[in-house]
Every structure is written in structure tokens, then in C-alpha cells.
Amino acid sequence: MGKRTSNVARVVLILLGAVGMPVFFTGCDEDETQGYALAIGLNKVDPAHYSGWEGKLLACEADAMDMQKIAASQELNAETLLTAQATHDAVLNKLGSLAKRLKSGDLLVVSYSGHGGQIPDQNGDEVDDGLDETWCLYDGELLDDELYGAWMKFQAGVRILVFSDSCHSGTVLRMKKADMENPPPTRVRELDDKWRVLRVPLKLERARILALPEMREAIGKRPDLRDRIRSLPPSAPKPDEGATPTPPGDEAEHVFVSRSMPPGISVKTYQEHRTHYQQLGKVAPKEGSQVKASVILISGCEDAQTSAEIGMNGLFTYMLKKVWDNGAFTGDHQKFHEDIRKSVKQENPDQEPYFFPIGTAPDAFIRQQPYKVEQP
Numbered sequence: 001m002g003k004r005t006s007n008v009a010r011v012v013l014i015l016l017g018a019v020g021m022p023v024f025f026t027g028c029d030e031d032e033t034q035g036y037a038l039a040i041g042l043n044k045v046d047p048a049h050y051s052g053w054e055g056k057l058l059a060c061e062a063d064a065m066d067m068q069k070i071a072a073s074q075e076l077n078a079e080t081l082l083t084a085q086a087t088h089d090a091v092l093n094k095l096g097s098l099a100k101r102l103k104s105g106d107l108l109v110v111s112y113s114g115h116g117g118q119i120p121d122q123n124g125d126e127v128d129d130g131l132d133e134t135w136c137l138y139d140g141e142l143l144d145d146e147l148y149g150a151w152m153k154f155q156a157g158v159r160i161l162v163f164s165d166s167c168h169s170g171t172v173l174r175m176k177k178a179d180m181e182n183p184p185p186t187r188v189r190e191l192d193d194k195w196r197v198l199r200v201p202l203k204l205e206r207a208r209i210l211a212l213p214e215m216r217e218a219i220g221k222r223p224d225l226r227d228r229i230r231s232l233p234p235s236a237p238k239p240d241e242g243a244t245p246t247p248p249g250d251e252a253e254h255v256f257v258s259r260s261m262p263p264g265i266s267v268k269t270y271q272e273h274r275t276h277y278q279q280l281g282k283v284a285p286k287e288g289s290q291v292k293a294s295v296i297l298i299s300g301c302e303d304a305q306t307s308a309e310i311g312m313n314g315l316f317t318y319m320l321k322k323v324w325d326n327g328a329f330t331g332d333h334q335k336f337h338e339d340i341r342k343s344v345k346q347e348n349p350d351q352e353p354y355f356f357p358i359g360t361a362p363d364a365f366i367r368q369q370p371y372k373v374e375q376p
Helices: 006-014 060-073 088-101 144-151 177-181 185-199 206-210 213-221 223-228 263-272 274-283 315-327 333-347 362-366
Strands: 035-041 077-082 107-113 116-120 131-137 140-143 159-165 256-258 294-299 308-310 354-359
Touching (some): 060 315, 116 177, 116 274, 140 274, 144 274, 177 263, 185 256, 213 223, 294 333, 308 315, 315 333
């Protein structure tokens, strides 16, 4: 398809927002620099919109709750938006409220964990493949162009740090606009067959991950995860013993998966709601207009890759937590990304988190520490 690596990063930066509790906007002095966090995680979507597909995942809500805890530990006003709360209109409304609320110097940290999708582009700004990337929210997909206009409403000087643990199967499979609009059945079957292979991150050492103390703790606390595990190694291997061989069973299909929408479901969803998505795409602004805020995205993977889920968390989110180390990390945003990238790639060579800044004067923001409202 030839899309640049920055496409998914650019998309995810656009697809931001959440609906939270009223307390999110209370008790703050308008003259003080404030820090906010929105942690979004969807373990499934509404099958009424997605052609009967629920898109069940295990760890997206866990990701959101973990990211909320990190933000709260740094005294940010933090909230979560989980599964059915993360609707199309809710995201847009929240993003609009935040754009009115935040002022120069304020910090917003947004995290998203869930499926990614794609929709045919309507305004001509996707010249490579003719597809807009989306986030699969509960009752429908959010187009990147649709939200770019809302993203542009944030004031200059607002700092926005974004973490995204998702991926887009169409980008990986080199889909084109014609594959969405009127594909022959043989093409859809071909794409779905390829997606099924990509859905399981084959290079993950599943048995070793299943034996991690964090995984065992999650299995003990979460029946949904425990029900998906068919075999469990007796204990974590010692460093000098090497990795435990991957056990047979259903873990590959039910626990260790990528967070991407199946091509066949993507096609059906678009065709069943064609008028709706065409209208959204036609009125949305083109990407490339100026963003006044300073924005940094650290994403779960590059365009032609998938983001792995490992049951207790997304792999990206899990390694982010490890690098953060309960607040012991003291580097800047570039260092934070690099340490996460190395950790993720060591575990899964097919996944490489990406760093992408946009907006006005992002360099100064890059040199700051993650989650710090007041910077030296």
C-alpha cells in the first residue's frame, strides 16, 4: 500500500476523546496549570452496528484502568471510559468540552486500547490507499478526518500526550478503497484468510508470558481470563533456563491476539452503513491543517504491524508500565518511547512502537518528562 509509517500515528492522534464523570471539571482553579487524563478501553463493541461482530478482547479495560492509575499517581485528574461508555457522540462531545476547558500550559494524557478499523476516504486526503483509519468505538467507528477538525480546536500551548494500543488490519494487508466499496467475495475471503494468520503474534513466547507473576495474578482475579487459559506452565523459568516451549491449546486464538478489525467485518460494516460514513467523511476537514497544541503520540506499533494482546494487558501497555516503573522513570518523552520500543521488540520482534509529534512547537514538549504538569 505504501503508506508512510506516520499514518497510523497521525490517525491515532486525531482519534481522541472520552466522556467522564462531572467531577472531572470540578474543584480546579482556572488560573493554575492543570493536568488531566482520559483512559479509554473497549473489551467489545456493539454487534448491532458491526454486522454481528462483538470484537471481544480481554485486556483493553485493564489497560485503561492501569493507565488511569499511573496518571492519578502523578496527581492528574484522571478518569476512565470503558467499553459501552465509549460511543461515537460521547467521544466527540468530550473532546469538544476539553478543547474549551484546556488552556496554554495544561497537560492532557490520553490512552486508547481497542480495535482499529478503516473506512473509504471521502475528501481525497488519503492518496496512497484511499482509506481513512478509525478507532472502533462501541456504537460506530470514528474517522480520522472527522475528528481532525475537533483536534484543531485545542488552544496553543496545550500539551497532549497520547498512548495508543491498537492496530489497523487493512493497512497491514495493503487493502485499497475498492476492497471496501465493492469487493468480490473471493477477495474478501482472501483478506480474511490473511488476517487470521496475522491475528496471532507467532513470535511471542506464550508459555513464558503465561508463567509471569503478573499474569498469574490476573488469572486469579479475572474469571474471563481464566476461562480462556487451557494450559498453564508450572512456574516462571529462571533467567539461565531460557524460555519454556509454547504449550498447545487455545491460548493463541483466545488470549494472544492482535487488536485489529477483521477485513470481512470491516467491509460489511461499511456497506451496511455506507450513507452514514460517506456523510461523515464529506463534511470532515482534510488532514494537514494546523494544530495549535503540542501533541506527542507513542503508538503500539508501526503501520505495517499489529499490536499484540497478552491477556493481562496489551503488550505495549504492559511494557509501558514496566518502563514507567511506578514513577522511577526520569527521562524525557523521546527516551520513554525508546525504552518502551526496545522492551516490546525484545518480546515481539514483529511489533515496534512508534513516536510521532505534531502541532505547534512540539520540540520543547518532547524534552519534558512524561506526566509532569509543572516542568523545570
